[in-house]
Amino acid sequence: MLFPYAPTAEPLTRLADGTVKQISPFTGTEVWTVPGRGNRPIAHAPTLVSPITAEDRSHACAFCSARYLETPPEKSRIVRTAPGAGPGGTRQGPGGSATGGTAGSGTGGAAGDAAPAFERIDALPASALFDTVAEFRRIPNLFEILSFDYWHTNHGYEVPDTARERMEAYLADPAGAAHVAAVARAKLRASGQDPARWEAMDDAARRVYLAPFFAGGHDVIVARRHFTDAATDTSGRAGSGTLSVAEHRVYTHLAVASMHDLYQANRWVRYVAVFQNWLRPAGASFDHLHKQLVGIDERGVTSELELQKVRANPNLYNEMGVDYAAYQGLLVASNEHAVAFAGFGHRYPTLEVYSTSATPEPWLMGREEVDAVSDLIHALHAATGADVPSNEEWHHRPLDVDQPMPWHVTLKWRVSTLAGFEGGTKIYLNTIDPWVLRDRVVGRLEDLRADRLVAPMAVGEECPTTPNRLRYNPVLGR
Structure with missing residues (x-):
């Protein structure tokens, strides 16, 4: 029987032989899980494992802490201050300007631990890069998906005054000038061009070439560790789930x-x-933890597909998201401001985290609301394990959309390869069905919670099943 709120077809159907057919209520993607195909291993442990040295911990790749000068000038960094202090803040780096805001704070890796404090420093000059150790760095992507030239040529985008001032201050420092010259040569070489081109450029041409380093729209947020603190060999990769709650x-x-x-x-x-x-x-x-942020001049296909469905039913995220997951017994975890469940209608096994906040924009939410989403994402990564390839994808309401849409995050396990069957039929074979995924993750979360490695949360059957938990929809009168 069709679920009462389903727009076209039941999202989940289990056939007599155990095959599970899924249809995403948001995108219409069709997915099958065939019995027996989920028995294959999902972890991708390193094929070559070797002991690590102290130098390896800081030099393993270009994102490591001893190699700051191999990436473009950072926009900001997070540094750790005295443990047990209050929330971190933002301060101005020498020669730069502070943007305001908070670095966030929270409990340590175990419930009840003293909360470490963090501080955000913006626009450090090259001469001060090694004065502190960055827990996280925000840097421009050296090879942008949408280049600065794309924005300049197609939209007339120019370097903003604040970015231009930062660039001039950075170049005025001899260490800064040497840094960007080295990175520029490396980029020319990687692009198949002669690095000597840099020497042939005049000052104006160099500033044009350097514009993406200071005003680009593709950023990377890089974590400090390449290997976990307890790692003794190269198999001990530091993923999201190996961070403490506060760090995440x-x-x-x-x-x-x-x-x-x-x-x-x-x-x-x-x-x-x-x-x-x-x-x-x-x-x-790089097998080094990092997030990417890319500004684009369209809403994106996923947002457009969701928007069409949500305009027809503004409460769709409740009815065909969290409520349907609860109805099917797929809830994984929840806390005061977020809920997680095993998703359906995805090409890969997928866990979903939804903010229950009435505010659609993450940057306008209260600190506790963002922390709640972070805690569930962190717990799901920890339950997944650092040897499982994954994509974490954030979804939020585009700025030019008036329809409320909640902030939600998907964690996709990249444990299969799309092939001819999927290409020819547009029916995707997902090797793990949502109920198996739910049971697998819930069991692991219970162990992690018992060991106090994740934040306090309800797990599995403990999760409330109250309808309309997502408060993004003002029609509900919240």
Whole structure:
């Protein structure tokens, strides 16, 4: 029988032989899970494992803490201050300007631990890069998806005054000038061009070439660790789930603030895509934890598809999202301001986290509301494990949309490869059905909670099943 709120077809159907057919109520994507195909291993442990040295911890890749000068000038960093202090703040870096805001704070890795404090420092000059150790750094992507030239040529975008002032201050420092010259040469070389081109450029041409380093719309947020603190060999990769609760909260807050900054810096940005590719099978260039933020001049296909369905039923995220998941017994975890469940209608096994806030924009939410989403994302990563390739994708209401849409995040396990069957039929084979995914994650979350490695939360059957938990819809009178 059709679920009462389903717009066209039942999202989940289990056939007599155990096959599960799924249809996404938001995109219409059709997915099948065939019995027996979910028995394959999902972890991708490193094929070559070797002992690590102290130097490896800080030099393993270009994102590591001893190699700050191999990436473009950072926009901001988070540093750790005295443990047990209050929330971190923002201060001006020498030669730069502070943007305001908070770095976020929270409990440590175990419930009840003293909360470490963090501080955000903006616009550090090159000469001060190694004065502190960055827990997280926000840096421009050296190879943008949408280049500065794209925005300049198609929209007339120019370097904003604040970015131009930062560029001039950075170049006025001899260490800064040497830094950007080295990165520029490296970019020319990687692009198949002669690095000597840099020497042939005059000052005006160099500033044009450097514009993306200071005013680009594609940022990367890089974590400090390449390997976990307890790792003894290269198998001990440091993923999101290996961070402490407090560290992951700060990581999330910095991404939220950076998303808002990208909107404010370029009026032609209609949507900021936020995502995290973990491990090479999921599209990562480095096995080093980082998020990416990309400003684009369209809403994106996913947002457009969701918007069409939500205009027809403004309460769709409740009725065919969280409420339907509860009805099907798919809730995984929840806390005061967020809920997580095993998703359906996705090409890969997918966990979903929804903010229950009445505010659609993450950067306008209260600190506790952002922390709540962060805590569930962190717990799901910890339950997934650092050897499983994954994509973390954020979804929020585009700025030019008046229809309320809740902030939600999907965590996709990249454990299968799309092939000819999917290409020819547009029916996707998902090797793990939502109920198996739910049971697998709930069991792991119970262990993590018992060991106090995740924030306090309700797990599995403990999760409230009250309808309309998402408060984004003003029609509900909340």
